[in-house]
Amino acid sequence: MAEFKKADGIVDWLDQRLAVKSFMKVMMTQYWIPKKINFLWAMGVILLTMFAILFITGLLLVMYYKPDVALAFDSVNKTIMQEVEYGWLWRHMHGVAASVVFLVMYIHMFTGIYYGSYKRGREMIWISGMLLFVLFSAEAFSGYMLPWGQMSYWAAMVITNLFGGIPFIGPELVEWIRGDYAVGDATLNRFFMLHVCLLPIVVIAVIAFHFYSLRFPHVNNEISEELDFDLEAEKYLAGQKKESKVIAFWPDFLCKDIFYICLFMIFYFYLVCFHYDFAMDPINFDPANALKTPPHIYPEWYFLWSYEILRGFSYEIGLACFGIAQVIFFVLPFLDRSDVVAPAHKRGAFMVWFWVLLLDMIILTIYGKLPPVGINNNIATIASVLFLLLLIVILPVITIMERKAKK
């Protein structure tokens, strides 16, 4: 056992027992971040803030929510929205954050792609990030079911039905997921469990892993420069803060992020209080009705691009392409065959590839919501084929060319 002295204060007392000073150094004051970054590097902390909002408002909502097909709709729309003090606020914050968090995630992802932050030692950051994306998607889908409105019910019908297309085990799998032959009380209950228990636990664990995976390769920077972090940290600690190419996570980096979070919160609360329909579809304020199919069934905006890939082909092929689209970004670090780590605007063909990919995904998103009639179907097919080609064929080809050109 270590030797304990009489502490000269609360910090010292804690430090002797928990090593809080070293802990703060490791996690905060001597956790080094490159200086040359722009506001896109604030997205990570904004995401963490959004997750905290989702977690806390979620806990408040669970206090009054009832996972029962006979009670769910009214527990949300009557009890929470109208009877509980500020219940509407927690629900609007939760619903809008669930949608906005995807916008920030997409920005975070495309920042990573643009600056090549998934390469050369940063593969695990990318993969754990993608894992978070998939987990958030599962959270979003399971959460969307809980108010038990028309879209909750019919989205659950359509999405669980997709698993029926898996060869051999399809129909049994659908039944197993639903817990019944049709979407019903058992389905609602198990998705409630997933949404409020299992998935949040896994999400928290993967967020911790995502941060951990950053520690060794460090955060990338705006010019994708390879830094000697030890050397730069020495400069910083020696007082040459201006010359050093790094800053401390706390307070240097976070003070900037807190400023960005405040700005973001103005935008977020504008959406929460004045412009929420995009995140809380009006159709979902109609109670679930198994006998009345809504004229248009569509997923939330952040799933539209992959949903459009599903619709872009005949059923079996569409399902297979949809499956590929869901996982293709996981292997991005290995599809990019070039060892050049640089921002896209320094990489020629890759730059073109980046913007084409972004535009293609936007086209998929927009057409994913339109009714599948006439020319819309052709556009779906073309954009879907282009998406798959861009990732599976074109990216490896242009990055192999890039590697060869460098030699």
Place this chain on the structure above:
Amino acid sequence: MREFKIFLVLVIFTGIVYWGVEPYAHSQMNEHTSAVNFDFKAEDINQAKVELEKAMNSDKTGAEKEKDIEFAKMQLKDYEQLWANVDKIASLKADVSNGKEAFELNCASCHRASFDGFNDADDSISAYGIIYPDLSTAGAIYDDKFLMAISLNPALAMKNHKKYNEQNPHPMLTAFLEEDGSISEENAQSVADIVAYLKSIGNKALLSEQEKLAKEINASKMSDEDKQKAIELSKHRLVFEHACARCHDVKYDKLFAKINANDLAAYMGSIPPDLSMVIRAKGEEYLNKFLNDTQKQLAGTAMPRVGLNAHSQEEVISYLSAVGDSKKAERESLGIKIMIYFAVMAVLAFLWKKAIWKDLH
């Protein structure tokens, strides 16, 4: 400067996605319809023309298309005739006391006007178990010309005429029209008088009910401000009760349809929906258009056009907002405060950042 450019790119792309999945997608998914119009003559003839055009441009072929066009042409002709008759009635000088007599003779066997002592209506004659509306407040709630139109041809006026024909007549039977669809001077005068009579008692009936409710509220132990609000809401609710609550529940306000659900289902084809959250589900604009002309907004719906005048339609929508979106005022006032809070925090955070980064640049 560079950061600003990046931000601009972000805003533009986010804006495009938003525009695509919200306004643009909804404009593609929902049919565009003309604005609310309380001139029912213009509204109906215009809409009949739109439907005729649709029938002529439809993808259908052969006999089916011919039939649709034939129907649409008939419909246009019927509406033109109906509203021409109404114009004729509206131009007459009406007499309230004659109207009361005509009401007793023509209407009182099915309809009550309990405010003025008409209570002899026989509900048991309804084929569906439907309760016929008490017309005490009809003159205040419904459009005058609509009341004339419904006296002549209820199915056409309520726009559920596609459901009815000679074998399956509309449950409201009227006999003011001649065989050829024209109206005699005598009958026109009767209808004019009846509507004048309904108007003469309508506002009084509504006012007396409002006063009764206000009295109850004033007797309760609420603060004066709450009393004011409750009285305001009771006025909205009253119009809704008269106009909508024979068929629709609003269970969040403990308001339940007066007609038995099974009878309603048999009559309408399905149970009319509970309207507690309809303001969030459909929105004010949709509801306004829908109430104004049900078939225009949702072709084939079983819901009749009930002929509310502009004021009572406003009352109904205020009521639905009060029930389904009760926290609107709180949401909007709190929203501004939170945004101001974060704006102040942003300024403080920026100053703090500047202080710290002084050493770093």
